[in-house]
Amino acid sequence: MGEAVVVGESPAGSTAIELAATGFDVVELLELLGSGLAALHAVDGSDCPFDAGNRDLLDRATAAVATGAVDPARFDRAYTRSTPADLLRIVADSRPTDPTTPVVIHGAARLDVVRVDAGRIVGWDAVDRSGLGDAYRDLATMATSLVDVVGPEALGPFLDAYGIDHADVLRLDWHVMIDQLLR
Secondary structure (H helix, E strand, O other), rough: OOOOOOOOOOOOOOHHHHHHHHOOOHHHHHHHHHHHHHHHHHHOOOOOOOOEEEHHHHHHHHHHHHHHOOOOHHHHHHHHOOHHHHHHHHHHOOOOOOOOOEEEEEEOOOHHHHEEEEOOOEEEEOOOOOOOOOOHHHHHHHHHHHHHHHOHHHHHHHHHHHOOOOOOOHHHHHHHHHHHHHH
């Protein structure tokens, strides 16, 4: 169902968030997003020169906090009681190891960056955070977007369509937390 074509700033199709708002079949959309993200992660990344691993994410978050570039007003509700420095300490102390085989990731996969046309993914906008990294980066950012737009009931079908039987919730949570610092 979901063949991923990686292109930047694609004018074709609608964003997944537009489809969700217009009554597009939610189950079909979740299956499309899960399988499309799995297809993106299956792209051969042997020539990818960009590092988007967990260590790189932590380095970028550390720099953002040090320069005052993190706006806590943009944190998701669950993190509004934390300061950027507090959240940075948590993610620094709990950073998961990078996967032994990193994959090509979007880096900020959300409903508003996925382009869909004729029932298939035709592009991924905003690819400036792409590189080789942990698939959980994209899973976490998409999961957050799905919960915001569809609700928490979307996570099971999305992860099923991606092909995960038992998600590593600590790894997902780490990526959700570091995303607060990298927005």
